[in-house]
Amino acid sequence: MFTRKLIWAMVAMLTSATAFAQKYEKGVIYTAKGDSLTGFIEKKLLSTNSPEAIHFKSSKEGEVVTYLPTMVKGFKYTDLNETFISQELTLDLTSQKLEDLKNRAQQTRDIQKKTVFIQLLLEGQTKLYVYNWGNNIDYFILQDEVKQFYPLDNLVEYEGVRRFSNQQSQQELLTTIPVYKGALKRVFNTCVSDKQLKPVRYTKKSLVEIIKKYEACQYGKDALRSIVEY
Known part of the structure; x- marks a missing residue:
């Protein structure tokens, strides 16, 4: 016993x-x-x-x-090496669910100014953060050399209905508007061309790649050695 x-x-x-x-x-x-x-x-x-x-x-x-x-x-x-900072940001937190977008008027996006925890993804002369919200939606934020924050918006909109030729079925479509490329252009200025920005996707990997191209251009290739990815 x-x-x-x-x-x-x-x-x-x-x-x-x-x-x-x-x-x-x-x-x-x-x-x-x-x-x-x-x-x-x-x-x-x-x-x-x-x-x-x-x-x-x-x-x-x-x-x-x-x-x-x-x-x-x-x-x-500390053991996971995950760092979060608190930051006040103006974010577009419009629901990306199809039904919500379908019923939403174009002029009523859900823009919120709030202080949130954002996770550090890349640290160099510039920094990349992410705010994960909703149903596992990544919202990337860029910080420039003078500590200015730029929320990188990738807007999702309801596009309409596609009807197939047999008229027996249809599909409702969403479209994305890569507003973030304009923000990247403003920060990177002449160091990154429109041609280089065109293929940039809204993913951590793609954003890290274009940030590294900018830092190599602006500060020299040796600057890449000091960049830390998380």
């Missing part, structure tokens, strides 16, 4: 430890005053969206403290 109880106690301890490991990661919070708080930060495994708030413990048994983006400068999951 004692052995059985001991086994169950060990199982309970292992289960508790596993649950903790799944829920919290070692991390550091950067406060608004410039201090650093080390401890454990909640990591939501079932969601890839950027956190709207973070839950922090100074120790495994410590009290949970909640921080909003407006309360801190940012945070980092």
Whole structure:
């Protein structure tokens, strides 16, 4: 009987430890005053969206403290090497669901000015961040050399209905408008040509490639050695 109880106690301890490991990661919070708080930060495994708030413990048994983006400068999951900063941005958060776009008037896009956590993806003379929202939608943000932020908009619009020749079926279509290329052009100026911008897709890989081309042009190829990707 004692052995059985001991086994169950060990199982309970292992289960508790596993649950903790799944829920919290070692991390550091950067406060608004410039201090650093080390401890454990909640990591939501079932969601890839950027956190709207973070839950922090100074120790495994410590009290949970909640921080909003407006309360801190940012945070980092140290073992995962994932860094987030808080930043006030004007974002186009219009729903990209077909039915919502179909019923939405052209002039009523959901533009919001809000402070959010954005994740650092690339760090050089310029920086690339991402804000993940909605149904796992990536919203990329570029920061230039003077710390100006440029939300890179890739607008999704309802295009209409395509009817097939047999008239028995139809398909509703969405279209994307790559507004982000205009923002890239403004930041990169003459270092990146329209021809180079044309094939740039709205993906981390493609945006990183064009940023590197800009930095090599603006600062020389040796500058690429100091660029860090996350």
